[in-house]
Amino acid sequence: MAGLYVAPGSGDASGGIRVKKLSLGGGVIEEVFRDLDRYDLGDSVLDVGTGFGVLLEYLVRRGVGRIVTVDVDPSALGAAKRRFRDLVEVGVLRAVFGRAEELPFGNGEFHSVVSLMALHHFSDVEAALREAQRVARRLVLFYDWTEAAAMRYNPHSPEELRARREEALRAAERLGYRWEMHELWYKLEKRKTA
Structure with missing residues (x-):
């Protein structure tokens, strides 16, 4: 795997921390x-679903400058801590055990909340969307797979992904999220006003 050097919080490649490059979902993730x-994600971001x-x-x-990731899978959190050990040691990254439906953080603790291809795993999508709104000051973004991605980029059936997408869109509408549909992925977006 190719290496990438990043200085914590600066975006400057000089004197930085080594991060291994990982690919998932072919060009779809790059499109996302x-x-x-x-x-503008701000300087603190919560990643929901490590x-x-x-x-x-x-x-x-x-x-x-400040990244917190939350997941219910201890092995995912452990792998993130090992992979990004330098960032954990300097305090840029924290990995926290927790559910998307009951985030263990204070109101408005993060500038932004972002979730990448995890929404279909949540037991209560509407609760997860509400919690993300609660802990974000500015912006909430959830990206997930459409049924067209089934069995190509993930092991779920088209029926499972369609049902989850429909549930997510209904919840998003009730909570005032805007949504955008693409062939293989969709996005839910909520901008918060001060």
């Missing part, structure tokens, strides 16, 4: 990251 590039750490890698490359 191009979309994410359009947003998974393989792909979003963490992106946030590090962006130079986010």
